[in-house]
Amino acid sequence: MSQQPDSSNVPLKTEHVVLMAIGTGSIVANIYYIQPLLSLIASHFTISATSAGTVAMLSQLGTALGMFFFVPLGDAKERRGLIVKLLLAACICLVAMATARNFWWLATASFGIGLTAATVHVIVPYAAHLAPEGRRGSVIGTVMSGLLLGILLARTVSGLLGAWFGWRLPYLLSALLMLVIAALYRSRLPRSEPSSKLSWPLLIRSTGTLIRTQPVLVESSLVGASFFGAFSAFWTTLVFFLQRPPYHYGSAVAGLFGLVGAVGAAGAPLIGRRADRRGARSNITFALLIVLVAFVVLWLLGRHMAGLIIGVILLDFGVQAGHVSNQTRIYALLPEARSRLNMVYMFCYFSAGAIGSYAGTVCWQHFGWKGVCALGVGMILFGAAIHTLSARSQAGGADAESPAQQMADMFSVDS
Helix, strand or coil: CCCCCEHHHCCCCHHHHHHHHHHHHHHHHHHHCCHHHHHHHHHHHCCCHHHHHHHHHHHHHHHHHHHHHCHHHHHCCCHHHHHHHHHHHHHHHHHHHHCCCCHHHHHHHHHHHHHHHCCHHHHHHHHHHHCCHHHHHHHHHHHHHHHHHHHHHHHHHHHHHHHHHCCCHHHHHHHHHHHHHHHHHHHHCCECCCCCCCCHHHHHHHHHHHHHHCHHHHHHHHHHHHHHHHHHHHHHHHHHHHHCCCCCCCHHHHHHHHHHHHHHHCCHHHHHHHHHHHCHHHHHHHHHHHHHHHHHHHHHHCCCHHHHHHHHHHHHHHHHHHHHHHHHHHHCCCHHHHHHHHHHHHHHHHHHHHHHHHHHHHHHHHHHHHHHHHHHHHHHHHHHHHHHHHHHHHHCCCCCCCHHHHHHHHHCCCC
C-alpha cells in the first residue's frame, strides 16, 4: 500500500475537519458517560455519592496525566500512528470498565479511560497545524464543537441507555466505536511527520521553558482551569440534584440535559470566527461574564425547570466560548510547539476538572445545591481575577509581571 503524504503538503479539507470533530467528540465522550450514571453505579456498588464522584474524578485526573505522557509526543512522533495506538488502548480500558466487579476495578478502569482520552489533544494541535492562519480560529472552533458535543451528548446517550439497559452497555458500545474511529483515522487522515526530533524527556524539559517565557500560555491555562473546574462541579452533581424534590428524576432525564447544553456548543464556530476578527481576549472577558451569570441563575432559579434550562445553556455556551478563545490564543504562539503548548493548557484544564468533580460532590453532600453553585461562582471569580490582572500588567508595560507569570516563575525549573 502506498504511503500517504505528509500533512505539511496536504491542504486542509472539509473531510479532515469533520472527521477530526467526530473523532474528538467520540473519544472525549468516554470520560463523561459516567456522570448521569453515578447514582446507578453508587447503588450497584453500595457506595456514597462522594465515592462515586471519586470515580468521575479519576477519569479526569487520568486525562490530565495523559496530557503529560502522550500529548508532547505529538511534536516528536508521527501523529496518526500515535492516535491509532491510543484508540486501541482506549478500547481495552472501556471493556475493563464494562466488566468491573468491584469498586477498585471500576476506579482503575475509569483512570485508564481518562488516560487514553488524552488522544483528543493530539488531534486538536494537528487540526491547528493543518489550518491556514486566517482560518485557524474557525477550524479549532469546529473541532472543539465536536469535542463539546461529545461531552454533552455522552450524558444523553449514557443516561438513556443506563435507564433502559443498565450502566455497563454504554462502555461496551463505545469500545466498538473506538475500533471504528481507529480504522477511519488510519485510512482517511494524512500522515503527520513530527516538527521536532527531541526525546520525551527533552520535550518535557523544554516545556518548562515555555511556561517561563510565554505569559499568555500561563494566563490561558489558569483561566481555562477556572472554566472547566466550575463546569465539572455542575455536571457531576446534576444527577443528584435532579433526584431530589421538586424534580424526582433519574439518569435518563439527567442525560437529556446534555441536549440542552448542546445548544451552547453550537456557538463554537461563531466564537472562533469572532476570535479571528476581533481577538480572543475580548471573547474570554465575555465568556467569564456569561458563566458567572449562569451560576447566579442556577443558584436562584435552579429549582424551576425554566431557570435550570437557561442556566445550562448559558453555562455551556460560556465555557465553550472561553475554551475556544483560550486555545486560539495559545496556538498562535509557537507553531513548532503546539502539542506542548496544548499539553500545558489541557493538563491544567483537566486537573481543575478533576478537582471540580470531587469538590462538587463534597459541596453537594454538605451544603446542597447552593454549595455547588457557590463553588462555581468562586472558581469563575478566580479566573476573572487572573484575566483582569494580567490585562492590567500587559497595559503597564513589558517590565510588569502578571500574577499568572509570577505563579509560573514560582513553579518552573531551569531547563
